Amino acid sequence: MSAAFLIEQGLNGLQFGVMLFLMAAGLTLIFGVMGVINLAHGALYMVGAFACALVAPEAGFWAGLGAGIVAAAGLGALIELSVIRPLYARDHLDQVLATFALILIVSEGARMVSGGRPLWLDMPAALAGSVTLPGGVPYPVYRLALIGAGLGVGLLLWLLIRQTRLGIRIRAGQADREMIDALGVDIARLYTVVFALGAGLAGLAGAMVGALQSVEVGMGEPVLILAFVIIVIGGIGSIRGAFVAALLVGLTDTAGRIFLPALLALAWPPAEATAIGSALASMSIYVLMAAVLAVRPRGLFPAHG
Amino acid sequence: MAEAAPVLEVSGLSKRFGALIATDAVDLDIRPGEIHALIGPNGAGKSTLVAQIAGQLAQDAGEIRLAGQEISGLSVAARARAGLGRTFQVTSVALELSALGNAMLAVQARASGLWGFWRRAAADRRLIEPAMAALARFDLDGRAQVPAAALSHGERRQLELAMAAALAPRVLLLDEPMAGLGAGGVGPLSDILEGLKAETPMLLIEHDMDAVFRLADRISVLAEGRIVFAGSAAEVQASALVREIYLGTA
Amino acid sequence: MAEAAAEIAAPARRRLPEWAVNAAIAAALLAWPLLADAAGEPWWAGLAAKAAILALAGVGLNLALGYGGMVSLGHAAFFGIGGYVAAISADAAFSGAGVLGLPGSDRMLPIWLAAMALSALVALGIGAISLRTEGVYFIMITLAFAQMIYYLAISWPAYGGEDGMPIYLRNGFPGMDTNAPLDFALVCLGALAAALLLSWRLTEARFGRALICARMNPLRLATLGMEPFPVKLAAFVISAAITGLAGALYADLNGYVSPAMLGWHTSGEIIVFVILGGTGRLFGPVAGAVLYVWLETLLGGVTVHWQMGLGLVLLGVVLFGRGGLIGLLCGARRHG
Numbered sequence: 061m062s063a064a065f066l067i068e069q070g071l072n073g074l075q076f077g078v079m080l081f082l083m084a085a086g087l088t089l090i091f092g093v094m095g096v097i098n099l100a101h102g103a104l105y106m107v108g109a110f111a112c113a114l115v116a117p118e119a120g121f122w123a124g125l126g127a128g129i130v131a132a133a134g135l136g137a138l139i140e141l142s143v144i145r146p147l148y149a150r151d152h153l154d155q156v157l158a159t160f161a162l163i164l165i166v167s168e169g170a171r172m173v174s175g176g177r178p179l180w181l182d183m184p185a186a187l188a189g190s191v192t193l194p195g196g197v198p199y200p201v202y203r204l205a206l207i208g209a210g211l212g213v214g215l216l217l218w219l220l221i222r223q224t225r226l227g228i229r230i231r232a233g234q235a236d237r238e239m240i241d242a243l244g245v246d247i248a249r250l251y252t253v254v255f256a257l258g259a260g261l262a263g264l265a266g267a268m269v270g271a272l273q274s275v276e277v278g279m280g281e282p283v284l285i286l287a288f289v290i291i292v293i294g295g296i297g298s299i300r301g302a303f304v305a306a307l308l309v310g311l312t313d314t315a316g317r318i319f320l321p322a323l324l325a326l327a328w329p330p331a332e333a334t335a336i337g338s339a340l341a342s343m344s345i346y347v348l349m350a351a352v353l354a355v356r357p358r359g360l361f362p363a364h365g
Numbered sequence: 366m367a368e369a370a371p372v373l374e375v376s377g378l379s380k381r382f383g384a385l386i387a388t389d390a391v392d393l394d395i396r397p398g399e400i401h402a403l404i405g406p407n408g409a410g411k412s413t414l415v416a417q418i419a420g421q422l423a424q425d426a427g428e429i430r431l432a433g434q435e436i437s438g439l440s441v442a443a444r445a446r447a448g449l450g451r452t453f454q455v456t457s458v459a460l461e462l463s464a465l466g467n468a469m470l471a472v473q474a475r476a477s478g479l480w481g482f483w484r485r486a487a488a489d490r491r492l493i494e495p496a497m498a499a500l501a502r503f504d505l506d507g508r509a510q511v512p513a514a515a516l517s518h519g520e521r522r523q524l525e526l527a528m529a530a531a532l533a534p535r536v537l538l539l540d541e542p543m544a545g546l547g548a549g550g551v552g553p554l555s556d557i558l559e560g561l562k563a564e565t566p567m568l569l570i571e572h573d574m575d576a577v578f579r580l581a582d583r584i585s586v587l588a589e590g591r592i593v594f595a596g597s598a599a600e601v602q603a604s605a606l607v608r609e610i611y612l613g614t615a
Numbered sequence: 616m617a618e619a620a621a622e623i624a625a626p627a628r629r630r631l632p633e634w635a636v637n638a639a640i641a642a643a644l645l646a647w648p649l650l651a652d653a654a655g656e657p658w659w660a661g662l663a664a665k666a667a668i669l670a671l672a673g674v675g676l677n678l679a680l681g682y683g684g685m686v687s688l689g690h691a692a693f694f695g696i697g698g699y700v701a702a703i704s705a706d707a708a709f710s711g712a713g714v715l716g717l718p719g720s721d722r723m724l725p726i727w728l729a730a731m732a733l734s735a736l737v738a739l740g741i742g743a744i745s746l747r748t749e750g751v752y753f754i755m756i757t758l759a760f761a762q763m764i765y766y767l768a769i770s771w772p773a774y775g776g777e778d779g780m781p782i783y784l785r786n787g788f789p790g791m792d793t794n795a796p797l798d799f800a801l802v803c804l805g806a807l808a809a810a811l812l813l814s815w816r817l818t819e820a821r822f823g824r825a826l827i828c829a830r831m832n833p834l835r836l837a838t839l840g841m842e843p844f845p846v847k848l849a850a851f852v853i854s855a856a857i858t859g860l861a862g863a864l865y866a867d868l869n870g871y872v873s874p875a876m877l878g879w880h881t882s883g884e885i886i887v888f889v890i891l892g893g894t895g896r897l898f899g900p901v902a903g904a905v906l907y908v909w910l911e912t913l914l915g916g917v918t919v920h921w922q923m924g925l926g927l928v929l930l931g932v933v934l935f936g937r938g939g940l941i942g943l944l945c946g947a948r949r950h951g
Contacts, residue, residue, distance in 0.1 A: 097751050099883075146934055152751055153686045157890055158933045160883045164926030172920055285762055285879065292755045335772040342766030346759050350744060353756065357748050421834065441837035450838075457835045459828045470828055473821045474839040481821035492821075532839065 064195025069318050070311070071193075075203045077310020078210030082265035083287040084294070084302040085217060086258030092297030093233040093254045096144055097152050099159035101262050102284025103166040108132040108263025109270040109279060110170055113179040121184035125267050132263020133256040135166075140255035145248075163281075171277045178274035206268055213264065214303060221299065230254060286313075289345055293352045295359030304360060309345050316341035369397045370433070372566050373418070373449075373536045378427030380417060380590075387413040388424070389590035395536055395566050400558065402569045402581035404601075406610070410590040411570050412454065415540050418568075419451050420444045432535055445474075450534030450565070454541045456521045458513045464524050465509040468496035471528040499531035500524075503557060519550040523557075530561065537565050543573040551576050578602065586610070630946040637898040641808075644670075644905065648800035660796035661868070666908040667803035668864045673888035673900025674810045675857030680886065681895030682818050683850040684830030689741065689757030690885050692764045693855040695877030696737060697730035697862025702872040703774060704729060705782045723788045723802070723867070727860050734859025735852045737764075742851040746844060758879055765877040779873030786867055793867070803864055807901070810857050815897055817853070826850050858885065887929060893939030902940040 087101050111131035116124030139162060147155050182188075183202045190198040221227035229250050266280065273279070290309050294301025321337030328336065352360065371394035380388040387410045395401045405411055416422040418429055420441040429437045436444050445451070458467045469492045473481075486492060500506045503523040508516060516524060522542060529537055542558070543551050555576050558567065571577050577584065578598045586594040586601065588610050594601065601607050644667065651659035672694055679685040704726050707719025720726055745756045769777050784794075791798040817823050825846045828836045833843035866872045875881065884907070892903025910928060914921035932939065938947060 091751065097754065143930065143934070152754060153680070153886075153890075153894075154933050154937075156686065156688065156754060156883075157886065158930055160887070161926040161929035161933065164922045164929070168920045168923035168926065172923075281879070285758065288755045289759050292752060292759070296751055335770070339767055339770035342770050343763045346763035346766075349756075349759055353748065353752075354744065357752070359752075419838070440842065441834065442840050442842040445838050445840035453835075453838075457832050459831050459835065461827060461831060462824065466824065470824050470836075471839050473824065474841050483816050483820055485816070485819045486821050486824050487819060489821075528839070 062195060064193055064197040067193050067195060068197050068199060069314055071199060071203065071207070073311040073314030074307065075207050075210075075310075076314060077307040078207050078214075079265050079269055080283065080286055080290055080310055081214060081303055081306035082210055082261045083283055084290040084306050085214070085299055086261040087287050088291040088294065088297055088299060088302045089230070090255055090258045091291070092299075093230055094144075094148060094251050096147065097155050097159070098144075098258075099156060099284065100139065100162035100166065101258070101287065102280030103163050104132045104136055104259045104262040104280070105266035105283055106170060106275075106277065106280040107135055107166065108266030109181075109275045110174065110179065110266075111263070112267035112270050113181040113275040114173075116181055121182070121271075124181070125264070128263045128267025128270075129260045130263075132266065133260035136259020136262075137252050137256040139259075140252050144255065145251075148251075167277050174277070176277065178276040179270075181270040181275055183271040202271060206272075209268065213261070217261075217299065226250075226253065286345070289349050291359075293349050293359055295361040298359070298361040301359055301361030308348070312345050312348050313341070316344035320344070371396050372432060373568070374428075374430040375418060376428050376430075378414070378417060378429065379425050380413060380422065381425060386590050388417060390427070391587070391590070391592055393568075393585060393592065395568050397566055398563050399582040400562050400567045400569050400580050402571060402577045402584045403587055404571070404574075404577060404584060405587035409587040411587055412540065413590075414587070415451075415538050415568075415570060418538060419449065445532065445534075448533075448535030450529040450532050450537040452522075452525045452529050452537070452539050452542055454544065454570075456518070456525055458521055458524050458528070460512070460514040463510050463512050464500060464505055464516060464520075465493070465496055467513055467524055468499050468509075468527055468531055469493065471531040472496045472499065475532055495531065499527045502530065503527040504553075519546050519554075522546065522550075522554065526554075526557065530565065534565060537561075537567045539567055539569050539571075541570055541572060543571055543576050555580055631944050633896070633898075633941065633945040636941060636944050640898050640901055640905070644807075644901065645804060648797050648804070652797040657796040660800050662908060662912065664796065664800040664803045664864075664868055666905045667800065667807045668861050668868060669885075669888055669907065670901040670904035671803070671807045671810055671864065672858045672861035672885050673892070673904050674807065674814055675854045675859075675861060676885050677854075677889050677894065677896075677900045678814055678817070678857065679851050679854035680889055681899065682823065682830065683826050683847055683854075685746070685847060685851055686754050686886075687745075687757040687851070687854075688754050688879065688882050688886070689759075689761030690855070690858050691877050691879060691881035692741070692761035693734040693738060693858040694862035694865065694881055694885065695764065695768065695872070695874070696734050697859035697864075698866035698872040698876045699768065699774065699862075700730040700733055700859075701726050701786060701863040701866040702780050702782050705784070705786055706780060709783065721784065721786050723786045723793070723863075726786055726863055727806075730859045730863035731856040734862075735856040738852045738855030739848070742848045742855075746847055746851065758882065761877065761879060761882055765874055765879070768874040768877055775873075777874060779871055779875075781871040782866060783870075785870065799868070803868075806860060806864060810860070811897060811901070813853075813857075818897070822846070822849070887925075889939075891929070891932060891939050893941035896939070896941040896945075899939055899941050906940060 083101065083105060087098060090096055090098050108128035108131065112124035112128035115127035143158055143162060147158055187202045187205045190200045193199045221230055233250060286309060290305040291302055294305035320341045321334045324333035324337045373395040375391055375393040378388055378391040391414060403411055413422065417424045420439060424437060428435055431447055431449055436447055439447065459470065469486060472492050472495045497506060497509060500509055503526055505520065505523055505527060508520060513521060513524065526542065542554060546554060551573055558580055569581060581598055584596065584598060584601045585592050586607050593610065594604055594607050648660040648663040651663060676687065676690045679687050703714055704719045705721045707714045708721040713719060741757065741760045745753055748756055774780055787793055788802050791802055793799045793802060825836060825841055829843040829846045836843050862876060888900045888903035888907055890903065891906050892899035892901060910925055911921060914924040936943060
């Protein structure tokens, strides 16, 4: 296992983690401010990817990217206004069910639009090449761009929450729902904006990942579940926790896939080692989550109390 | 009644939340046959103190002894089994169950065979009879079949007391039992508590000063987490210090 | 509390007694395969078996979710474990190889026992960790544990990986020809009846009272001297065993198991059965599963996009029809 290989895989893990962060940030923001658990977040990711894949061939990748964000944010705002709003006072079970229903509806809608066939999205020409990593391994520029974009968006989000009026309101909402009343903030509008912001982040992640994999119905769900694991590990409601946990999960997942089969190959025949190793690797992040929760039942960075 | 061994003895109990000292080296005891009232302005730390005695909150320092036995390592349920009864400031009965169902729940906790998986509880005479007796004692036997959700506020308070008493605790912690009762409800409830104290001594936290002065054998005054004064009703009423920190602001 | 308040405030509307509605559902469910068989429509008898099995899975979940307030988004784990136990056992009996030193079996009764035992054992582990948390954390952790088992099934090659594994011959039941749709439907209905009886007695017993209190007010239960944790854990384990039994039957119904049985969509669907029918109502999951199967059949006959219809119905129930079908017919729930 050469150093170059490790760098390459490390970057893959980082890129995966950064994409997961975009998903998890939206989820945890929505939960932190509104106390809503949104299973349909993966569907918004899928909508972002579909919008990008439909628009990009006509108007270019960057227009597609914009379309992905706008479509997901717009649908998010619509969902907040129509479905989520009556559910704020309800228990989590109702929220789970309503957003589960939304998944069925949005997925079926996407299937109608796409005819059930996967779509493919070309990456922009400017980012299509590869660079040579130290050690001589070529690495796709696009993946590096994703890492950069993800970190950049993370930084923007941090600035937004720390430095802007919207951020102050969001933090007030996380700390104390009655306080935003006292601040004279229009809560209804704040909630719609936060929901749309979270949805837009999911749409952005979906649009960017669309160039790396096929765009199809159901693509959001594995990512959604990983994002859940991340916000549970990080502490629900904490953006900082989501960032740390996303990188942890991205790297654990990648490392598990590489090292576990190799490790087991020391004791078992290669074929079995590969099979068992990959089984254990798939489970590794859940084991990570169980381990974190066994020690800290409210995650690494508990947001409330 | 002066020198019987205390049933509940709290010594040096302390709890802080960050910079806020919620409970500051509190010493307190409850002796057989007495009602010991704990009063103090809002935010004095009364509820935090009760939560620590009941086991909801772990204290930072100090000891809690029930009948001479240290209980601070025990869970809420284990303390309840050891004989610590409690009612809540916000009424908390199981609203889906009837008054009788709630009382039976209290009885089944004490009766052996808590883990009945098969026999219908509603037909179990070993539960019904003591539960009805507990309700009767608090004038609720006529309302046994009414869902707790449909009971009046005062009736729920009575039900809560009936449940606590059905456990036959060694001592009862009552967190504002008179709250929200109105003038007509305080008198009857006071009579009930008066009748109960010989059997079950109580720590009474209450804002209704008339009730406190009528019922309490001893009164401790809590302010900013510390016991600042302890004495009889007459002594408390006469105390300039108490008037200043408490009655003066009331 | 809101529910109780609504009950007081609700105008005196005519409600059907719950026992009568339950009896009608039971009678209809029994008549369904009998009539289908008499009419020479074995496919409809098979559909009745499916409804009974899904209802059984829901009856299991209802114990945890409806009575115990544990919103498990991971019951697919137990459903799938039951299914894999049935398939692996039948396979081992077929090949004579055995599993982990145990002989395989192609008889339903030992398979059911094993399916329930293994589901219960796994639930004991999952529950012991998950019940340390509450609210949203509980939902997500049960989901994550189920995913863990899902990925294990996908990547473990011995039992078919992503493709799942077949059951070539439906497992047998004494005195029944399980390959006949009517007989199989009756076996499924028998299992459902047994689970309903168990569920009814449990919830009416001391244990059930304690469980209801643990859901509504765990601190109150503790104040009465009962630890909420073991009560909830026991309910979670029994709940998982019943759902595991449903999984074993489902594998026999379809003649194969696949990781999809373990997938989180399955968990969501089991919750849907409970909600459509009415949470915490004895026959809620039965009504819900029947409704689900009919929606699937009727809408599915009209359009391949029937899941959108299901989503809209579900959304309508959540937003406007709290209490589900039983709640609509009988009013808000009440316990002794």
